[in-house]
Amino acid sequence: MENYMKLEIAAISENESFARSAVAAFALTLNPSLSELSDIKTAVSEAVTNCIVHAYAGGSNVKKVYIECRANKSEEWGELHIQITDCGCGIEDVDRALTPFYTTLKDEERSGMGFTIMQTFMTDFSVKSEKGKGTQVMMSKKIGVAENEELRERVNA
Numbered sequence: 162m163e164n165y166m167k168l169e170i171a172a173i174s175e176n177e178s179f180a181r182s183a184v185a186a187f188a189l190t191l192n193p194s195l196s197e198l199s200d201i202k203t204a205v206s207e208a209v210t211n212c213i214v215h216a217y218a219g220g221s222n223v224k225k226v227y228i229e230c231r232a233n234k235s236e237e238w239g240e241l242h243i244q245i246t247d248c249g250c251g252i253e254d255v256d257r258a259l260t261p262f263y264t265t266l267k268d269e270e271r272s273g274m275g276f277t278i279m280q281t282f283m284t285d286f287s288v289k290s291e292k293g294k295g296t297q298v299m300m301s302k303k304i305g306v307a308e309n310e311e312l313r314e315r316v317n318a
């Protein structure tokens with residue numbers, strides 16, 4: 162079974178919690194555990210916050226965040242794919258931006274851990290960005306794998 166959804170929202174901080182809850186609600190079709198759901202919410206939150214605070218910081222007419230999700234479900238496990246895209250300033254050096262604690266907004270209480278958190282909480286993660294054009298974050302998470310492994314271990318014990 163494959164499921165799909167697409168969201169287009171204004172890049173304003175009020176929409177950060179909306180985006181996080183919308184993706185979490187979509188992910189429910191995969192029967193995630195509370196911990197998997199919380200990982201997804203945190204990762205989406207970080208990606209959308211980056212669009213709001215970094216992408217459009219220099220001003221832009223568009224100021225939108227585009228979120229696309231796909232859910233694949235088999236009998237054993239599920240997989241959620243999320244794409245979060247902006248048409249903002251882009252990132253000059255993606256490798257450097259991915260370095261833990263690297264931030265271009267030091268004075269504004271940013272810790273430079275957003276990308277690191279996304280990488281840690283999701284199964285797959287990648288970023289495409291072009292200076293002056295925008296940034297796209299792709300993330301996916303396998304759902305129910307840990308649970309199945311635990312069950313298998315119990316059965317085999």
Ligand SMILES: Nc1ncnc2c1ncn2[C@@H]1O[C@H](COP(=O)(O)OP(=O)(O)OP(=O)(O)O)[C@@H](O)[C@H]1O
Pocket residue numbers: 207211212215216217247249250251252258259263264265266270271272273274275276277296
């Ligand atoms: N969507 C984006 N558009 C433009 N630049 C971005 C975008 N996302 C991230 N960046 C750049 O990458 C850097 C690292 O991002 P990351 O989320 O890891 O840290 P941060 O946002 O600076 O701090 P934190 O997420 O801990 O609050 C940012 O400081 C910013 O320069």
Ligand SMILES: [Mg+2]
Pocket residue numbers: 207210211274275276
């Ligand atoms: Mg961030």
